[in-house]
Amino acid sequence: MRLIFGYVRRHWGLAAIAVAFLTIETLSDLLQPTLMSMIVDDGVARRDVNAVLNWGVVMLAVAFAGAIGAVVRNIYASRASQLIGKDIRSDAYGKVMSLTFEEVDRLQPGAIITRITNDVTQIQNFTQGLMRVMLKSPITCIGAIALIIMQIPEQAPVVAAILAIAGVLIWMNMTRSFPRFLTVQKALDKLGTISREFLRSVRVVKAFGAQRQEAERFDAAAGDFATANIRATRVNATYGPLINLTVNMGIVALLWLSRAQNPGRIGALMASMNYMTQVLFALGRVAMILNSSVRASASSRRIGEIFEQPSEERVIDSGTVVDSDTVSDGSGVVPAGSGETAPPDNRNQPNPPDAKHLALRFTSVSYRYASAADDAVHDVDLSVLRGVTLGIIGPTGSGKSTLVSLIPRFYEPSRGHIELDGADIAAIDVETLRERIALVPQEPVLFSGTIRSNLLWGNPEASEAQLREAVRLACASEFIDELPNGLDSVIGQGGVNLSGGQKQRISLARALTRRPEVLILDDCTSALDSTTEQRVLDHLRELAAHEQGLTTMLISQRISTVRRCSSIAVMDGGTVVATGSHDALMECSPQYRSIYDSQIGETCSDEQHSDTQHSGEQHSDELQTGEEARQ
Numbered sequence: 001m002r003l004i005f006g007y008v009r010r011h012w013g014l015a016a017i018a019v020a021f022l023t024i025e026t027l028s029d030l031l032q033p034t035l036m037s038m039i040v041d042d043g044v045a046r047r048d049v050n051a052v053l054n055w056g057v058v059m060l061a062v063a064f065a066g067a068i069g070a071v072v073r074n075i076y077a078s079r080a081s082q083l084i085g086k087d088i089r090s091d092a093y094g095k096v097m098s099l100t101f102e103e104v105d106r107l108q109p110g111a112i113i114t115r116i117t118n119d120v121t122q123i124q125n126f127t128q129g130l131m132r133v134m135l136k137s138p139i140t141c142i143g144a145i146a147l148i149i150m151q152i153p154e155q156a157p158v159v160a161a162i163l164a165i166a167g168v169l170i171w172m173n174m175t176r177s178f179p180r181f182l183t184v185q186k187a188l189d190k191l192g193t194i195s196r197e198f199l200r201s202v203r204v205v206k207a208f209g210a211q212r213q214e215a216e217r218f219d220a221a222a223g224d225f226a227t228a229n230i231r232a233t234r235v236n237a238t239y240g241p242l243i244n245l246t247v248n249m250g251i252v253a254l255l256w257l258s259r260a261q262n263p264g265r266i267g268a269l270m271a272s273m274n275y276m277t278q279v280l281f282a283l284g285r286v287a288m289i290l291n292s293s294v295r296a297s298a299s300s301r302r303i304g305e306i307f308e309q310p311s312e313e314r315v316i317d318s319g320t321v322v323d324s325d326t327v328s329d330g331s332g333v334v335p336a337g338s339g340e341t342a343p344p345d346n347r348n349q350p351n352p353p354d355a356k357h358l359a360l361r362f363t364s365v366s367y368r369y370a371s372a373a374d375d376a377v378h379d380v381d382l383s384v385l386r387g388v389t390l391g392i393i394g395p396t397g398s399g400k401s402t403l404v405s406l407i408p409r410f411y412e413p414s415r416g417h418i419e420l421d422g423a424d425i426a427a428i429d430v431e432t433l434r435e436r437i438a439l440v441p442q443e444p445v446l447f448s449g450t451i452r453s454n455l456l457w458g459n460p461e462a463s464e465a466q467l468r469e470a471v472r473l474a475c476a477s478e479f480i481d482e483l484p485n486g487l488d489s490v491i492g493q494g495g496v497n498l499s500g501g502q503k504q505r506i507s508l509a510r511a512l513t514r515r516p517e518v519l520i521l522d523d524c525t526s527a528l529d530s531t532t533e534q535r536v537l538d539h540l541r542e543l544a545a546h547e548q549g550l551t552t553m554l555i556s557q558r559i560s561t562v563r564r565c566s567s568i569a570v571m572d573g574g575t576v577v578a579t580g581s582h583d584a585l586m587e588c589s590p591q592y593r594s595i596y597d598s599q600i601g602e603t604c605s606d607e608q609h610s611d612t613q614h615s616g617e618q619h620s621d622e623l624q625t626g627e628e629a630r631q
């Protein structure tokens with residue numbers, strides 16, 4: 001709730017106006033029965049027309065003031081609650097953007113969407129209700145009770161008894177509803193996740209004819225949601241009428257007592273009954289708003305969880321990403337993949353002379369996903385020279401994507417550290433670091449808009465010539481030029497109107513518009529035919545030669561993709577088991593030879609082999625193990 005009131009404070013001006021006019025409205029409602037009793041007792045009972053007219057005019061004026069109060073209160077309460085909702089949504093969205101990947105994985109994207117949409121709506125409804133009726137109810141209750149007692153003091157004990165019973169019922173309603181509404185929100189999260197997964201993978205679902213399974217999965221989640229809602233509303237459905245019954249019985253008791261106590265004062269009796277009805281409505285509203293406050297409190301706790309997560313910037317500040325045990329050995333000798341010892345801790349030092357051409361250095365790097373029992377990568381020691389294209393190959397699940405996702409600090413190593421240009425990346429501001437890196441993921445991500453807007457997304461400052469050059473290097477110009485609107489052709493949401501290979505090439509071109517120091521290609525040419533893929537790789541080599549310093553990490557499952565790379569790292573079981581040129585690896589790496597043997601018939605011809613033998617030898621010295629790099 002503190003979160004909600006923090007946001008209410010931001011718009012306190014609007015909220016204060018709403019509450020001020022709410023007070024006018026409430027006072028008007030409270031005065032009406034008393035004025036009515038005056039008309040009946042002073043005017044009608046005594047046949048005094050002037051008294052009837054005078055009190056009638058006062059009653060009209062008070063009703064008019066109440067109507068104005070209600071209109072203004074409505075306008076300002078709606079405005080304030082909308083702005084509060086907007087602020088919470090924007091802040092939560094901004095916070096989500098700064099969360100680490102680990103936190104996004106943990107909170108789950110589907111649940112995050114529900115929190116930003118549905119949970120905020122709950123808070124919005126609550127704050128609006130708060131300004132509309134919450135404050136009105138206590139004022140009405142206290143005022144109406146005071147006026148009943150003033151009119152007929154003998155009724156005080158009955159009124160006190162009714163209120164005590166109603167209060168207990170309201171409290172029981174609240175404590176029983178709260179956990180049930182938490183369950184409702186969780187069921188809604190699940191429903192959101194399933195719908196999102198279905199909509200993202202609708203083609204696959206249809207291709208596999210799996211609509212029935214998906215429909216059943218959705219049906220089960222929708223059933224859970226309905227059950228949770230039924231359980232939660234059952235509590236209100238029970239306690240709401242009980243509260244009404246209590247107040248109605250109170251009215252009957254008042255009438256019964258008035259019969260004996262005040263038989264002559266019809267107006268006062270009518271006013272008391274009217275006040276009791278007001279109390280009944282006020283209590284009903286209190287029950288409703290408390291019910292809404294229970295939902296809002298559950299929602300505020302869920303949104304608060306997003307705000308409580310450490311953002312990436314705080315991770316930088318804390319500097320907790322390096323385990324000092326792994327950097328204190330000082331032996332300086334780390335054979336690739338052994339992970340037994342580690343080099344001296346020279347992070348954040350100016351580039352040491354022997355590392356001046358090193359673009360990237362992994363030192364005893366391990367990483368374990370928060371939800372996993374084992375390390376996804378472990379004890380990786382690897383140094384990559386500037387300007388090199390490093391191929392990374394290995395069986396599926398061997399840790400290739402995880403390893404490269406540590407470079408832009410999507411995840412922080414559990415042990416060890418990574419240096420970019422001699423500086424520990426943990427000490428580099430995340431935004432600055434990512435400006436130096438471009439990543440093309442396995443699944444191309446395109447946004448609705450035009451091809452141009454997608455390219456500029458990589459670098460808003462890119463000139464027309466740079467865009468053209470990027471699409472040429474990515475071999476995308478050949479199909480873009482054939483489109484009637486060229487770069488200004490419209491892309492549907494997620495690139496639905498493009499083929500897989502076209503999407504991959506635009507995604508690659510977008511990364512190239514950025515002119516990065518480090519280019520990470522995560523199996524992003526898998527949808528290209530081998531001729532186009534080789535041309536793309538030739539262009540990247542051309543770029544690396546032309547732009548001194550472009551270091552490329554090229555992940556692929558295919559020997560034909562990596563074999564012409566300057567150097568190749570072979571990953572297996574989460575670590576780098578061998579490094580070297582294609583020919584060197586064919587000689588000394590059983591894992592590499594095994595991959596080669598399994599693919600040779602499909603993608604590699606002997607002719608290609610001899611073509612590339614030279615280039616492999618020429619560049620084999622560009623990749624070093626940790627040991628070589630430090631010597």
Ligand SMILES: Nc1ncnc2c1ncn2[C@@H]1O[C@H](COP(=O)(O)OP(=O)(O)OP(=O)(O)O)[C@@H](O)[C@H]1O
Binds near residue numbers: 372
């Ligand atoms: N977000 C995640 N949470 C938990 N475990 C994960 C996550 N992502 C990957 N893993 C696990 O980490 C290990 C390495 O996965 P990774 O994606 O890095 O392998 P890969 O070599 O890139 O595989 P592929 O070639 O199939 O893409 C796998 O065992 C995988 O199940």
